[in-house]
Amino acid sequence: MLHFFRDGFYRDFIILLLVTILVGTAFSSGIAWAVDAYFGDTVEQVIGDNGEYDMILHVREASKDAALRELERIAEQQFPGARVSQTITVAGQANFLFGFPEEARTEATFSRLSSIFGGVPGLNNYTVIVEPSVLVRGVHASVVETLQERFNQIDGVKFAFKDGKNMLVVLESAENSKTVINAIKNILKEYQVLEVRFPMGFEIDTQQTAETVMKLLQQHYSAAKMTNVTSAEYGEELDALVKTLVEMRNFLLSYASKVRIVCKPGVNLTSGEQIIVQGTSGQAPVEGEPIGEDHVIIEILDVHGDQAQGMIVAGSIADANQVLTQPGYRYLSEARVGSQIGQVELENERYRLNYTINESLRLLEELDELAVEASLAVENADSVLNTFQEALMQLEVLQVQIKQLNEGLAEKGAQSTSEQLIISLFLNGLLKNLTQANSDAVGQDGLDSLQNLDIEAMRASLSNIAEQIGSVQQIDVQAIIDQITDIRDSLPQLDDEEIGKSIHLIDNYIGGQVIPGERVQILVENTSIDESKVEPLIREKLSNQYLNTYSVAVGTVNPDTRTEVFRILKEVRATIAGIMAIVFTGIVMMLDHATIISTIKWLRSSKKKSRFRWIRIFNPAVLLSSVVGTLLLVSIYLLSNAEIPLISDSAIAIIGAVLGALIGWFSEKFSPVHTAEIMAGQALGLSNVQIMREIVIPASRPGLLNLLNRTRQQF
């Protein structure tokens, strides 16, 4: 085959290749540039001039009129001076541009975009295009607030706000962009999320695993601050759910019947083990016998020495109003009763709570009546006190009068008569009786003591009591009764078995596996950890050779939306250039090189068979075509800065080779040559280059080869 080129055609061929590469590059780049320019202009039209608008709102086409009205209302009422503009409608989606007035371009505004525009009819989504800004993409949920705070402190930053999983850092001026980007990058470098990923389907206890990994890392990176952020990316909602579940679990645990176990000497219990007690069943468990339907099954939660705590997981002691103390038995396989393990004390807290509530309600119902009666009693006591005070005064007067009378009689005693004696005896007796009566009422001090009683103080006390009773009467006891009744009624109607199952379920979710998954994420601050170095350590520690360790950035800096759009356009340009390079190579191969390959193949057909087997198997003409295809495509592809996503340069070379081989293989179909004319040329003593220039190429399809040949063609 080489002799085909040796007599001069190699120069033509090389020139053809070079020109093809140049023209191909110009063609691919030109088309791509034209598309780029067209779309660039379109983008300008779509998203407005730089900084003119802050948002694109994507609205269902059917609702666009209503949406426009609402946007205009928002602009007029909430943001006077705001700009609203409708732009292109694509695939049933109308797009509106919205620009806030300068004074409204604040963090507060951008942090509540959802609420501002939530009422726009038909709103599907929105894109923030505020400029100048720096987009930090994929901000890890665990550091959102920290980063926002730190970004806000950067010089040249107006404010930062969260937009979905991204964070937009709005700049005071586009000139600060470079400085701010560097500052943001430096901040992001301070954080690292170390991800330990397990093989597909390999679920782990993320909480426990993360703690183990953190302890291990702490041994090697003592300065590092580490936090388990595995659940962070699932969002605040999940955190709230987990907290709620924890609280619910605690409530259920305290609401469940209390089970305390005292083991017999030599008996050891373990957490998770189950034991059996009689409960409120009529039949006590019998060792070796099957477990009765009414027997209560308890799961051991915690063991401390010879004492343990448990939870009822089957059966109920709902009707037990007192603490039950019963022997407990091991739970054997096939639901049989095992040996006795000790004494089990069961206390139905719900019954006690219910009892307490009911008693409280009864007390409250009687409290009002009691207050009325107490009030009446105080009034009576006051009345009695008044009467007593009056009687005491009368008694004192009487005592004085008797005393005076007795003294008068004593003065006339010398001339006593029997009548006077009788009167005197009567008065003395009366006085003695009064004294005796007083002595019985007030104690040893007699009438004097009675006189010393502080009646006013007693009245003041009564008054205080009356006031307090009055206060009690003012309490809205009925409201309290209603509320307590509501609480009683709203208490879960759960038996111990249901509570046990619920706790089990929650334990499975939050206790053992806070977030079931195949990976744990640890936020590392202050230190950079080389994941490749720690991976073997983690594998060894967790005894898992299949896990992998990755280092994930907490965010990546991207340009703003406009720049991003233009970056995408650049990608589109590169893709189009790539596609054009392939198309151009295909066309050139078909128009030009297929002619050459066809000629070579025909010329070879008259030659003797090669003594090399590989040449007989792999047609050198097809191989040449394949090489040319590779050379052309790769050269054009690279020179035109083409880049097709997901296709590497080596893949392009393979595409070129395959394209060339296919066209080489079927070259006669793409570009048949007049073999009779070639044979005539040979017979007339023409060289290969003359045959190509004067016979083959002029008769071939119009192309670069044909064009270039015209300068050399003599006829």
Added chain:
Amino acid sequence: MLNIINLHKQYGKHVAVDGINLHVKQGETVVIMGPSGCGKSTTIRCINRLTEPDAGDIVVNGQSILALRDKELRDFRRTVGFVFQQFNLISRLTVLENVMFHLVLAGIPRDQAEARARQALGKVGLAAAEQKSPTSLSGGEQQRVGIARALASQPQLMLWDEPTASLDPILVGEVLEVMEELVRTTNTTSIIVTHEVGFALKVADRIILMDHGKIVEEGSPQHIFVAPQSEVGKKYQRLIAG
């Protein structure tokens, strides 16, 4: 002048030429005849290496043709006129260009080449058609252009590969006349592959009969057609008699 020594050519499993030995003297006109597929055209094409033989040798004026390198081969081919069965004209060129272009490409000045071409066209009676396109000519005229093209090289050796096989019987005569005239008036060594028995009888110094890639009989026309020894010769005899 020409020696073909033990020539072999095989296409796949088909043996086209099977150990041919042939000697042609300077100025001799040798006609090769035989049934279709007997290896006549392959033999004649091997002489100027349009077909590469598998084995054997071809010696022209003491020089092995098979040993020639590319340029030497091209030089040799310029001394050999080859007339094809299908004319093999360059359809995009005019009649004159068809006859002269290889002369120009061989380095002969264009005016000289043009003069030689016109002279050759004159010999075949197509001087008036020089600016025509070959596709506008009849088959016989196209073949005469082909002959003129071969003659323009002023060859030492003329190889004729069934020049009338593609022509209508009406047109065969005009070509044969030209051929006969040329053979008689020039001293060029000619090897003619044809089925035209009458033409062979008129022009051949020697007739070679081939069958299944071998020469089965050779001799003067009288010998071959009067007292043939081979089956092929006898068939031709019956053809003449019939």
